[in-house]
Amino acid sequence: MNTAPLNIAIIGSGMAGLTAAYVLGQHGHRVSIFESQAKNGLAAHSTAFGGGMIDAPLRVMNPQLWSHTLALAAHVGLNLYRVRTDMACSWTQHGHIGATWFSSRRHPRVNFPLLGNWRHMAAVPQLAWGIYQLKQALTRVHELDKDISLHAWLQRHPMPSLLWQGCVVPVLLTVCTCDVATLLQWPARPLLCFVDLLLQDAGLYRLHGGTQALASALQQDTLLYSHHAVTAVYQQAQQVWLRDASEHSHCFDHVIVATPTQACGFLDNAQYATEKRLMLQLPYSSGDLVSHTDTSAMPQHRRDWSPLHYSMSRDFQNHSFSVWLNPIEASLDNDATPVFQTWNSLTPLQDSAIVQHTRLNRSVCTVDSLRSVQALQDLQAASSNTRRLWLCGSWSCDGLPVLESAVTSTLSVCAHLGANLDLRLGSAQVVTVSP
Numbered sequence: 001m002n003t004a005p006l007n008i009a010i011i012g013s014g015m016a017g018l019t020a021a022y023v024l025g026q027h028g029h030r031v032s033i034f035e036s037q038a039k040n041g042l043a044a045h046s047t048a049f050g051g052g053m054i055d056a057p058l059r060v061m062n063p064q065l066w067s068h069t070l071a072l073a074a075h076v077g078l079n080l081y082r083v084r085t086d087m088a089c090s091w092t093q094h095g096h097i098g099a100t101w102f103s104s105r106r107h108p109r110v111n112f113p114l115l116g117n118w119r120h121m122a123a124v125p126q127l128a129w130g131i132y133q134l135k136q137a138l139t140r141v142h143e144l145d146k147d148i149s150l151h152a153w154l155q156r157h158p159m160p161s162l163l164w165q166g167c168v169v170p171v172l173l174t175v176c177t178c179d180v181a182t183l184l185q186w187p188a189r190p191l192l193c194f195v196d197l198l199l200q201d202a203g204l205y206r207l208h209g210g211t212q213a214l215a216s217a218l219q220q221d222t223l224l225y226s227h228h229a230v231t232a233v234y235q236q237a238q239q240v241w242l243r244d245a246s247e248h249s250h251c252f253d254h255v256i257v258a259t260p261t262q263a264c265g266f267l268d269n270a271q272y273a274t275e276k277r278l279m280l281q282l283p284y285s286s287g288d289l290v291s292h293t294d295t296s297a298m299p300q301h302r303r304d305w306s307p308l309h310y311s312m313s314r315d316f317q318n319h320s321f322s323v324w325l326n327p328i329e330a331s332l333d334n335d336a337t338p339v340f341q342t343w344n345s346l347t348p349l350q351d352s353a354i355v356q357h358t359r360l361n362r363s364v365c366t367v368d369s370l371r372s373v374q375a376l377q378d379l380q381a382a383s384s385n386t387r388r389l390w391l392c393g394s395w396s397c398d399g400l401p402v403l404e405s406a407v408t409s410t411l412s413v414c415a416h417l418g419a420n421l422d423l424r425l426g427s428a429q430v431v432t433v434s435p
């Protein structure tokens with residue numbers, strides 16, 4: 001275990017890079033972060049709106065599945081609040097939102113989702129029967145072989161299409177932000193465990209101040225070189241050299257790569273051939289996230305508006321979701337202009353209503369990609385005594401590439417460097433805010 005302070009470079013300042021900076025900084029190491037964007041990657045797309053703040057993307061977490069992230073948030077003094085997850089589902093037709101066929105709401109005194117509007121009664125028998133079948137199918141989900149894809153699982157457990165394609169798939173697409181074909185290739189277990197948790201009403205939470213507050217708390221006094229895209233990394237004797245886009249070279253004891261794996265072109269071809277081969281095998285998918293005030297993305301009738309609005313074509317081939325931010329983001333005034341975040345909109349949004357448009361890239365999982373991830377994790381563990389280059393990020397997961405996998409993979413790298421943080425799980429304080 002190292003005791004002398006090390007000189008460590010971190011490439012990338014998303015959740016993984018900032019976690020590394022915080023943990024290593026707490027252990028007295030000298031840390032420099034190199035980031036290609038103008039500000040830290042975790043909050044790079046957050047934007048001020050109407051006296052509040054829009055997180056883009058808006059991140060939610062569950063205490064069971066995001067235990068390390070929330071313990072880290074508690075460590076830096078951030079609290080949580082539970083968000084409303086009522087949903088509405090509408091068909092799209094002729095390029096606009098058509099009939100809303102389902103909506104749910106939660107009564108404050110009854111801890112159970114209720115039908116949001118009696119007009120959607122027609123969907124209830126199929127949905128109720130589907131939920132019963134789904135719960136039966138999920139009883140032994142934790143024992144499911146990790147090589148089974150969602151498609152293969154579904155063939156063994158057919159579900160009524162209104163529940164599966166109309167409700168469960170849209171919820172999973174919100175978590176995975178990919179297309180339906182990619183979702184079906186995803187390993188079934190992590191997704192179904194998530195669905196199981198939601199059916200038990202485990203709840204989704206947000207951090208007070210959003211990811212912006214988390215980013216500032218984690219970054220603290222660490223030196224962040226923004227606009228510093230790294231272009232080359234190579235090792236000479238016991239030092240790792242890093243070159244940035246301005247052709248400046250810097251020398252470190254260790255380098256932590258916390259970028260998407262696709263960005264690994266800067267790693268020396270000869271020295272890091274195995275790492276690069278495995279990293280480039282990991283798949284990604286991209287999409288458009290638009291924050292806006294265009295109410296046409298919501299159900300036609302205001303009474304059907306819910307924090308989550310799923311729109312879909314009648315053949316269930318095309319999906320989009322919109323989050324109504326006011327009831328979810330504590331800093332946005334509930335009575336002010338409604339503001340939304342829409343992922344891959346199926347209907348045109350008015351240019352004048354667009355607050356921000358961001359193209360986002362995201363790691364996705366297949367049964368094969370999880371093997372490559374495991375090989376990368378094993379490679380690091382096997383050579384940990386001599387290794388100077390470390391890899392982490394949300395891609396390093398066992399099925400959900402989210403903030404939690406960014407944190408856990410980084411904590412593992414920090415542990416290899418002798419830096420362990422005493423994260424007391426369950427210490428995050430839940431503070432209720434009225435939506």
Ligand SMILES: Cc1cc2nc3c(=O)[nH]c(=O)nc-3n(C[C@H](O)[C@H](O)[C@H](O)COP(=O)(O)OP(=O)(O)OC[C@H]3O[C@@H](n4cnc5c(N)ncnc54)[C@H](O)[C@@H]3O)c2cc1C
Pocket residue numbers: 011012013014015016017034035036037040041042044057058059060061177228229230231258259260263266289343360361362392393394395401402403404406
């Ligand atoms: C629409 C959407 C919704 C999401 N919702 C949730 C959610 O509710 N909950 C949740 O937990 N997760 C959610 N996620 C996922 C989560 O946001 C990501 O998994 C996580 O932010 C990735 O963190 P990371 O540190 O691994 O990578 P990144 O955030 O991608 O950070 C990598 C950083 O490296 C920088 N970089 C790249 N190349 C270079 C280079 N050559 N030199 C220097 N810097 C470089 C990049 O600019 C970037 O800042 C969502 C994602 C999307 C797209």
